[in-house]
Amino acid sequence: MASVADLLEGKGVCICAGSGGVGKTTTSAAIAAGMSARGKKVAVLTIDPAKRLADSLGLPELGNTERRVDPALFEGQGIDSQGGELWAMMLDAKATFDELIAKHAPDAETRDRILENRIYQQISNALAGSQEYMAMERLFELHQEDRYDLLVLDTPPTRSALDFLDAPRRLTEFIEGRALQVFMRPTGIGMKLFGRGTSMMFSALRRVTGMDLIEDISEFFQAFSGMVGGFQERAKRVNELLADERTCFLVVCGPQGEPIEEAVYFHRKLVEARLPFGGVIVNKVHYEGEVETAAGDDVVGELTEALDDPELATRAAASLADHAALAARDRRNVEHLTAELRAAQVIQVPYLEEDVHDLAGLIEINRYLFATREEREALAAAR
């Protein structure tokens, strides 16, 4: 039965994917901490560091370059990291994009023209997919530098967990695509694409949108055109890295119906795209209680006797019933997920009573993430 350590055996890249609000950032941090405690040199790339967690790890100002977590923190938790190291960085999409432009631009003039173009400033900040693309870009760069045993990527929160997979393709298509051709030479290739009447169309377009908007777009694409080759090549290599057998995708989700369906869908898409799927981590699972209960138990009656308070006994019984309903739902959903995946790579982390915001909390999560299945069941029973 797999634990995260088994899933990541021999892997160089771990990509944690999932929709927003499922605990992806915490899970990524926990995985990185767990692997570093097992002797690996690990860097975690996060989009949105939990401030209290970052503070407690001694990394209050996380930036676009990696910083090391003080090994004394691990020692303080009684962990001998066996030479492992934990590094963390926050992805800054804009800074990464700017660096990329500087790298690919043929000369300083082109670079400045792009960096100052208002359309570029919009893209680098706001274009859907650019944050995802830059996350991949930074991952690729770090991987090239080959300074870590393992890179853990916490992907940006997207409406659909799949968006980021598409991001490199979307961005290069956008840059190299027909849109570019059309707006670069509205009368040349545009004519070929749309046939006669194109110039009339353009004048209509300008009347509806405003002249200078089209000009800005056109200028941006002209400046960009010399760099398309570099970007294409880069995107190709990023895609190769994602598909590499030393890469592992872990899907993070919650136990409710919707996130579970999303995880099923995501798994299918990964398989279709021939990307290396590792497993699913289900966070915040309500476990059924450790105490053997039978349908015939007279909960209220026994508690009333023990407490001498029928009203409190009724409330406690209601709490049990509410909890049991959620636990039953989670069990059904996880069973459904496991069946859909046709495998046992489903790792459950219970709904802990408190939020995780320090190394001790990560270690608590790791008791589940890094436990074998038997150990996990034993842990669940002991709660």
Next chain:
Amino acid sequence: MPDPLDKRLLFVTGKGGVGKSTVALALGIAAAERGKRTIVCEVASQEHASRVFRRGEVGFHEVEMRDSLWTISIDPDHSLREYLTIQAPVRAMGEVLSRSRIFAYLTAATPGLKELVTIGKIWELAQLDRKVKRGRKYDLVVVDAPATGHGIGFLQTPRTFAGIARVGPIRNQAEALNAYITDPERTGAVIVCIPEEMPVNESELLEEELGEVGVAVDRVYMNAIYPERFSERDAERLEGAGDSVEGGARAAVRAALSERRRALAHREQLERLRRVVRAPVETLPFVFEPELGLDGIESLAAEVA
């Protein structure tokens, strides 16, 4: 304090996974119950409202779910086409343009244009003088806004666009939209949060950013907060009895104590939220239901207003 339901346009914002769609629908139901003609807009094809009401997908149509409550799923392609047809100086030109592939390229090439036309459609729904022929007049438009990752790009679009396009119809449109959404008499926003560390931080940031854009934050909802079913005294008595009982009774004691610890942690986050945001904070109870259906959302509708 201003009542969010008294606005004409209300954006429901928040981090992913906090129950934004649920709260948006609960607000819509509450407003409709007060007799306001209300439409709930979704902008990411979730079809959440239609599923809750067990109806077929509504798409880009205003469909009535119950008395005074409509829903629509707004997508940029339809919005843009509609905008062009309404906006073009000559109607035929708008139709030609919207059919042409050239426009698909323009939207693909212009970052933010999709968001702009989506907000444009939302604005159009809120007008008493609808641009769409025979358009229904609404008293309130509730928007289930896209999840905020980092920042609030969506609501910022009109302003940035007014900056990008120096002159021309798009600039005028962008300025009109921005003026509308930053008018606190007409437009408001609520933030949805859940009692956890990160969402509370995010809510603080979100309020700040909405303030910078100029959108009034009328309410912050702390959603899915555990009830305070057990007092400290209850907990002590339950702890005392825990060892003397077996089976279901023992499990009930454990469940109750665990629930109390969570409820306490939730109260701590609620206190934090109250400290870090300026807008009034209201709580919405955790609904102990395996899947939240119409009944659960109706019970929340009674609490939101």
